[in-house]
Amino acid sequence: MSAKHRLLIINPGSTSTKIAVFYDEDIVLEKTLRHSVEELSKYENITDQIAFRKDIILKTLEENQILLESLSAVVGRGGLLKPIPGGTYKVNEKMLEDLRSRTYGEHASNLGGIIAYEIGKMIDVEAFIVDPVVVDELQDIARISGLKEIERKSIFHALNQKAVARRHAKLQGKAYEDMNLIIAHLGGGVSVGAHERGRVIDVANALDGEGPFSPERSGGLPVGDLIKLCYSGKYTYEDMRSMIVGKGGMVSYLNTNNAMEVCERIKAGDDYAKSIYYAMAYQIAKEIGSCAAVLKGKVDGILLTGGIAHDKMFTGWIEERVSFISKVFIYPGEDELTALAEGGLRVLRGEEVAKEYI
Ligand SMILES: Nc1ncnc2c1ncn2[C@@H]1O[C@H](COP(=O)(O)OP(=O)(O)O)[C@@H](O)[C@H]1O
C-alpha cells in the first residue's frame, strides 16, 4: 500500500498496551495487549515496565510483518507532565526527564512518550505525544479543594474524552464548542468530565483519590479513616499509594481489574461481585450528577465511553440514575489510537506545528 506517512501509535493504559499502525488515515494494524494484575505486580515502578512493554510492541510488529524502517514517526499517549494546553508535543529531553523521574507522578501513560522516543530513536524518526492526561482547562473555582495547602488538579482521559466529544458533536451536526456535555470514561481508571463549550471546566482527578472508584483505583475515600490507615504503622508510603492506584477499587474487593471477568462471575451467581460492580456504577452516576450541577443543569448529552461501556448491564445501571439529567449516549471502547494518529498527521503534514515542552 502506498502511503505518504506511516505511523506507529502506542497507548499504554493501566491494564493494557494498545498499539496501531496507520498508513495515513488508514489503520492497518490494531492490537490490544492486556496485562493481568500478576503480570504487572512484578514491577515496583511503572518505569520498570518499559522494556517489557517495548518488547511486546516490537514482537507484535514483527509478527505482523511491519518493518520498523518503514515508519515516518512514532506517537505515544502523553503522561504526567506539568499542566499544559492540549495539542501535539514533540518528545524532547525535558519531557523525557520529567517522565523518567516521575516528577509529576506515575501512570502507565508516562510510558507512551518514553517508548515512542526509544523506538523512534532506533530508526531515527521523531516521536510525539498528543493531548496528555494533564490537559488543564479547569475553571478557577474548581481548583479550590477545601484546604489551602492543596489545589485540585486536572488529570483525566483527556485524549479520549475530547475525541469522543468531537465525534458525538459531529454526529449531532453541531460543533463541540457549542455544546455542554458530561463524559464518563470507564476504563482501568474512571474519569467524569464537565465539558462546557469545548472546555473541561471540572473533572475529578482520576489518579489521586477523587471521584468514583474504578477497576484498579479507590476513588475518593473517607479522609479521616485514610489518615488512620496511614499512621497505623502497618503500611509504607508506597503501600498506601498503591491502595489508591493499582490495588484499589475492584482489585481491592475482587482481586481483578478485569470487568469482563467480573461479569462472568456475576453470571455464575456471585452476588458479592455484583454488589461491588453495582456500587461502581452507583458512584459514577453520583459523579455525573455533580457535573450536572457544575454545568447548572444545561446538559446536551451524557456520553459513556471506555472499555466497560461495552457492558450493557453496567451502562444500564448508570442510565437509570442519570437519564433525568439528559439523554445518555454510549460510545464503547475508545478513539484514542485514531486521535493520536490524527495529532501526529497534523504535524507531519504541516497543518500544525508541534509544541515544545519546556
Ligand atoms: N466487553 C466488555 N465488557 C465489560 N468490560 C469490558 C469489556 N471490554 C473491556 N472491558 C473492561 O474495560 C476495562 C479496561 O478498559 P480500557 O478502556 O481498555 O482501559 P485502560 O486503557 O485503562 O486499560 C477492563 O476492566 C476490561 O475488562
Ligand SMILES: CCCC(=O)OP(=O)(O)O
Ligand atoms: C491518568 C488518567 C488516565 C487514566 O486513568 O488512564 P487509564 O484508565 O488508562 O489508566
